[in-house]
Amino acid sequence: MTIEVRELDTGLDFGRTVPRVPAWLTLPVGVGAAIIIVWVAVAITVSWWAPYEPLATVGTRLTSPTWRHLAGTDALGRDVLTRTLYGTRSSLPIAAIVIAVAVIIGCVVGAVAGMFGGWVDSLLMRLSDITLAFPPILLAMTVTASLGPGLRNALFAMVVVWWPVYARLLRAQVMAVKEQDHVTAATSMGAGQGRILIRHVLPLAMTPILVNATMDFGQVVLLAASLSFIGLGALPPSPEWGSMISEGSVRFYEWWIAAAPGVAILTVVLGFNFLGDGVRDFLDPRTRRR
Amino acid sequence: MNRKTRYYLVAGLALAALAFIATACGGDDDNGGGGAGGGNNDKPLVIARDMDINSMDPSRAYCDTCQIYLTATYDTLIGLDPKDNKTFIPRVAEKWEGNADRTQYTFTLNKKANFADGTPLTSADVKWTFERLANVKGSAAYFMDGITAIETPDPQTVIVKLAASDSSFLAKVNASYAGIINSKLASANGATAAKDADTTDKAEAWFLKNSAGGGPYTLANYTEGAEIRLARNDKYWGDKPALKEVIIKQVKDAVTQRQQLETGDADIAMQIDPDTAKKISNKSVTIKEVPSFNFVYIALSPGAKDNKIDLNPKIREAVRSALDYDGIIQVTLGGGGKKQAAPIPNGFLGTKNLQLPSRDVAKAKQLLKDGGQPNGFTIDAMYPNVNVYGVDFNTMMQKIQSDLSEIGIKLNLQPVEFTVWVAKIRGDGIPLTAVYFAPDHTDPIQYVQYFGMVPGAPWAGRAGGANTPLLNQAEVDLSAKALASSSDAEREKLYESIGNEMIKDAIILPIVNPNLVLAYRSELEGMHYSACCNLEVARLKRK
Numbered sequence: 001m002t003i004e005v006r007e008l009d010t011g012l013d014f015g016r017t018v019p020r021v022p023a024w025l026t027l028p029v030g031v032g033a034a035i036i037i038v039w040v041a042v043a044i045t046v047s048w049w050a051p052y053e054p055l056a057t058v059g060t061r062l063t064s065p066t067w068r069h070l071a072g073t074d075a076l077g078r079d080v081l082t083r084t085l086y087g088t089r090s091s092l093p094i095a096a097i098v099i100a101v102a103v104i105i106g107c108v109v110g111a112v113a114g115m116f117g118g119w120v121d122s123l124l125m126r127l128s129d130i131t132l133a134f135p136p137i138l139l140a141m142t143v144t145a146s147l148g149p150g151l152r153n154a155l156f157a158m159v160v161v162w163w164p165v166y167a168r169l170l171r172a173q174v175m176a177v178k179e180q181d182h183v184t185a186a187t188s189m190g191a192g193q194g195r196i197l198i199r200h201v202l203p204l205a206m207t208p209i210l211v212n213a214t215m216d217f218g219q220v221v222l223l224a225a226s227l228s229f230i231g232l233g234a235l236p237p238s239p240e241w242g243s244m245i246s247e248g249s250v251r252f253y254e255w256w257i258a259a260a261p262g263v264a265i266l267t268v269v270l271g272f273n274f275l276g277d278g279v280r281d282f283l284d285p286r287t288r289r290r
Numbered sequence: 291m292n293r294k295t296r297y298y299l300v301a302g303l304a305l306a307a308l309a310f311i312a313t314a315c316g317g318d319d320d321n322g323g324g325g326a327g328g329g330n331n332d333k334p335l336v337i338a339r340d341m342d343i344n345s346m347d348p349s350r351a352y353c354d355t356c357q358i359y360l361t362a363t364y365d366t367l368i369g370l371d372p373k374d375n376k377t378f379i380p381r382v383a384e385k386w387e388g389n390a391d392r393t394q395y396t397f398t399l400n401k402k403a404n405f406a407d408g409t410p411l412t413s414a415d416v417k418w419t420f421e422r423l424a425n426v427k428g429s430a431a432y433f434m435d436g437i438t439a440i441e442t443p444d445p446q447t448v449i450v451k452l453a454a455s456d457s458s459f460l461a462k463v464n465a466s467y468a469g470i471i472n473s474k475l476a477s478a479n480g481a482t483a484a485k486d487a488d489t490t491d492k493a494e495a496w497f498l499k500n501s502a503g504g505g506p507y508t509l510a511n512y513t514e515g516a517e518i519r520l521a522r523n524d525k526y527w528g529d530k531p532a533l534k535e536v537i538i539k540q541v542k543d544a545v546t547q548r549q550q551l552e553t554g555d556a557d558i559a560m561q562i563d564p565d566t567a568k569k570i571s572n573k574s575v576t577i578k579e580v581p582s583f584n585f586v587y588i589a590l591s592p593g594a595k596d597n598k599i600d601l602n603p604k605i606r607e608a609v610r611s612a613l614d615y616d617g618i619i620q621v622t623l624g625g626g627g628k629k630q631a632a633p634i635p636n637g638f639l640g641t642k643n644l645q646l647p648s649r650d651v652a653k654a655k656q657l658l659k660d661g662g663q664p665n666g667f668t669i670d671a672m673y674p675n676v677n678v679y680g681v682d683f684n685t686m687m688q689k690i691q692s693d694l695s696e697i698g699i700k701l702n703l704q705p706v707e708f709t710v711w712v713a714k715i716r717g718d719g720i721p722l723t724a725v726y727f728a729p730d731h732t733d734p735i736q737y738v739q740y741f742g743m744v745p746g747a748p749w750a751g752r753a754g755g756a757n758t759p760l761l762n763q764a765e766v767d768l769s770a771k772a773l774a775s776s777s778d779a780e781r782e783k784l785y786e787s788i789g790n791e792m793i794k795d796a797i798i799l800p801i802v803n804p805n806l807v808l809a810y811r812s813e814l815e816g817m818h819y820s821a822c823c824n825l826e827v828a829r830l831k832r833k
Contacts, residue, residue: 057692061621062565075685076621076692149706231675236703237688250682252545253569 024281032274035267043088052079054086054239062254072256074247076237083239084260090151090240091268095220098158099213105159106166107202107209113167114174115197125171128164136161137226144232151240154233158223162216166209173205180204211280218272225265241265331532331832335814337825338541338556344429346512347497348469349422352429354728354824355518357466358538361823362520364469364503365528367397367416367448368460370732372829375637375821378460381528382411382470382504383448391774392455395463397448402527405472405504413442418473420450422483426491430467430730432739455774457781458733465731466823472502506531506828516540520827532831544680551575551809558810558817560825563680564626567807574812579626580819582806583635584679584728588690588799593755594719599669601721604661606796609722610647611654612697613690619802621689622681626807630800632789633727633741638734639778640785644793647800654697666698672714673724675705679804683724686801690724719752724801732821734785738769741798742788753797765791 052058057077058069065072071081113124131139143157177183178201186200221241227233228242229249236243241261248258341355348360369381378386383397403411417440424434436456441449452459462468473483479500481493501509504527507520520536539556541547544566547559552572562570567577590609592601599605619627630636631644658664671691676683684705691701701722706714714720730736743750743762754760765788772784792798810817816829 055692075682076688145707149704231705231707236684236705237691247682247684250543250545250677251565253566 022282024278026278026281028274029278029281032271032276032278035271036275039088039092039264039268039271042085043092046085046088050082050085052082054078054083055237058082062251064254065256071260072254074244074254074257075251080244080257080260083244084241084264086239087241087244087261087264090234090238091221091224091264094151094155094158094224095217098155098162098220098224099217101159102162103166103209103213105163107170109163110167110170111174111197111202111205114171115178115193115201121171124167128167131160131164132168136223140223140227141230141232144227149232149235151234151238154224154227157227158220161223162220165212165216169208169212170205173208174201177201177204207283210283211276214272214279215276217276218269221268221272222265225261332534333832334535334537335533335558335827335830335832336550336556337536337538337558337560337827338547338550339538339560340542340547341515341518341538341540343514343518345494345497346501346509347426347428347494348419348467348471348503349426349430349491350428350494351467355538357822357824358827359509359518359520360466360469360503361505361820361825362507362536362827363501363505363509364466364471365403365411365505366466366469367399367463370464370820370822372818372820372826375819376732378464382416386460388457388460388776390776392457392459392776393452395450395452395459397450397463399446399448400527401446403504404525404527405475405502406508406523406525407472407475408525409472409474410445411470411472411504412445413448414445415470415473416440416448417442418477418483419471420468422471422481422487422491423468425483425485425487427488428467430465433462433465433468433731455770456735457773457775458731458735461731461733461822464822467730469503469505472504475502507536510535529828531828533827536827536830548809551811554811557814558825560809561680562807562809563623564805564807565624565680567626567809568624570809576808576810576812576814576817578808578817579805580808581628581637582679582804582819583637583821584726584806585630585633585635585803586679586681586686586724586726586801587633588722588724588801589749589752590722590797590799591719591752591755592721593753593758593760594721595755596670596718597721599667599721600662602661603794603796604657605663606799608654608657608661608697609694609699610796610799611650611657612694612699613647613799613801614649614693615647615801616649617693618686618689622686622802623804626680627802627804630803632737632792633798633800634734634737634785634789634792635729636803638729638732638737638785640734640782640787640789642782643786644789649693651696658697658699663698666700668700668702669721670704671701671722671724672704672706672711672720674708674711676708676726678726679806681726681802681804687724690801715752719755729821734788735769735773738765738772738788738792742769742792743795743797744769749797753795760795760797762791762795765795 058079059073059077061073061075061077063069063073069079074080109124113121140157140161143160144153147153183196183200186196224233225242228240229246234240234243241264244261245258251257342353343355344353345351348364365382367383368378371377371379382399382403384400385398388395405411420434420440424431436453437450438453439451476493479493479496482491498512506523506526508523510521511519518538522531522534541550544562548562548566550556551559552575570577590601590606615629619625628636629646631646634641673683673687687703691703694701739747741749742765743760744766750759768784768788772781775781806819808817813833815831815833820826
């Protein structure tokens with residue numbers, strides 16, 4: 001299938017002399033990738049060049065943005081920009097861990113359910129139905145509230161919320177792929193269930209998982225910030241975007257306290273959404289817009 | 291959703307966010323002058339307030355908003371002079387006296403006193419009210435502890451006999467929770483004052499829709515989470531209130547309260563913090579900062595179950611000396627508060643000469659060494675994630691955390707919901723926590739009974755651990771003397787000594803006594819802060 005589409009594309013562009021940009025690399029995808037690269041670079045290097053310490057009182061409290069403090073200072077006189085930059089160090093790793101763990105759990109559950117069917121499938125899918133039946137933020141709140149606030153518990157709660165998405169996705173893919181001819185061929189040659197799953201089914205079923213994971217990255221950043229906003233995520237005084245916005249929310253006239261972390265969340269979510277589009281187009285040309 | 295739609299959506303959201311930020315930047319303009327501004331007392335008075343109602347039944351209620359509501363709708367035996375917040379003035383009782391050792395009080399009721407429905411208010415109603423307050427076993431039931439008998443020789447005389455001396459009894463009778471209830475009306479609607487009233491009294495729901503008092507106002511409507519509407523009691527037997535209708539409207543945050551005040555949607559905003567108050571430059575709004583009797587404190591509980599550190603008196607003193615009080619007051623209230631020495635708020639009897647805390651890092655380090663923790667330690671600090679009297683606890687605790695880190699004490703901050711905090715503090719206890727206190731009545735004994743290391747005091751139990759309360763015999767003896775004294779001068783001395791003992795305990799470390807911001811439309815007269823009742827709406831009028 002892939003080959004057919006590529007031929008079609010080539011046919012359309014035949015005769016062009018300009019160097020070809022791959023169709024999936026559109027402007028938004030480039031912007032998204034750039035945003036993400038910048039934020040990841042910030043997360044890795046911020047402690048080398050950040051103007052101030054994130055926890056230190058470095059100026060007069062509640063000063064509006066100036067050249068000394070580009071994003072102003074908060075109620076304790078800490079530099080908001082520095083804290084926002086350091087915020088990447090909680091938001092990005094959290095999102096990465098949540099997505100990674102959720103993907104692993106979801107894939108195991110989904111593959112087992114899809115491969116074996118029967119009562120195993122029913123059991124696992126009802127479990128995921130139950131989890132999916134709750135609004136994500138509500139379920140995450142319940143879990144964190146019962147475990148106590150803190151980033152680790154929030155992380156656990158978000159994994160609980162997220163795995164069913166991947167389980168269902170992979171199950172559907174596995175069920176579709178396992179009916180295909182090459183799987184039947186492998187079965188007839190005596191391959192075991194495990195080998196079929198790993199060698200012949202999973203590689204084909206992973207595409208939507210990867211696309212979804214990229215798209216979800218931004219959503220997890222948002223959910224983590226939401227949990228921190230309501231006081232169930234990061235504990236003070238750690239610089240986390242959600243808790244910074246929460247600090248700013250009670251000080252309406254000192255808008256800058258919430259503005260900087262707000263813009264940070266906005267760009268990260270936007271970046272991952274754009275990037276997710278690109279990843280989907282790259283991995284799954286069938287849905288590509290022509 | 292296809293990709294194109296999503297582009298537009300995302301771009302739209304981004305634009306909306308930018309637009310929001312832009313409006314927020316420019317949002318500091320004065321938009322005042324919107325109010326009608328007429329001096330008409332028939333126009334309803336609107337009070338914007340974040341309400342904390344737990345019950346509308348005087349015997350069960352226990353909250354700041356309750357104090358305002360109950361004061362408006364129920365008359366107490368004696369009132370409080372708003373000029374000095376100390377002197378008692380006649381209300382239902384035209385005369386009262388206590389005996390020499392403060393074990394018996396006699397009240398003579400005003401013959402004119404009646405309830406809103408016209409029924410005369412008699413000694414039987416007073417007896418019934420006090421017995422119901424005790425027997426329903428609400429939070430304020432302790433006001434009636436120690437009463438052995440209430441005698442009513444005639445309809446205008448009430449004699450209350452106490453088992454032990456209690457010089458604070460008048461202050462308790464002055465509190466809004468002791469407002470006199472129309473016993474006939476309430477009984478007809480399920481109320482009882484019998485011994486088993488905590489299970490047999492069925493009137494709480496009725497009280498949500500009705501008031502049964504003789505105060506200057508009656509309850510016209512109560513909608514939970516929205517409003518309390520009060521109508522003037524036109525048959526009020528005392529000084530007639532000026533305003534025809536008063537609405538206490540639920541408005542959660544200071545920012546919205548400020549906006550409603552500036553536009554004239556509200557006449558009084560009750561919870562504006564000093565920082566926000568400084569931003570108001572609207573001429574039709576009056577802002578006054580007055581001292582309050584509220585305070586915010588941190589508390590150390592050596593006996594808490596999870597505590598692994600020997601929090602001996604030296605260590606506790608080290609914590610006190612390490613805190614940058616002026617800095618904390620600056621950070622939380624923009625300077626709108628005062629330091630406080632003992633867990634008895636500034637302005638109460640006996641607090642005048644107490645030594646205020648101050649920061650001394652070198653002394654704190656020495657104390658840590660003397661206390662056996664030269665390198666400091668790590669301690670859990672769970673606290674309610676609240677914002678009271680303008681103090682945001684998260685901000686305050688982060689400042690305290692940074693102050694204590696200078697002497698090597700590391701705080702693990704754990705902000706939690708208030709209900710979670712209550713369960714924890716009543717259960718296992720918390721090694722280091724922060725919380726707040728507002729007075730129940732005007733006598734300093736309540737602070738000894740709550741914060742003192744005396745038998746039965748909640749903090750004595752929390753500090754020492756469930757089965758071994760921490761006790762300070764000097765406080766026990768001094769408070770017994772204070773309760774039996776009928777001389778204010780003597781009581782002042784005794785409470786000063788108690789204050790010094792409580793400072794020595796170093797269990798409760800007061801952080802700030804926040805100023806209260808009175809924010810109201812300038813045409814309003816009679817705005818005040820009352821120690822017993824928070825705000826007496828009957829004293830308000832429009833110019």
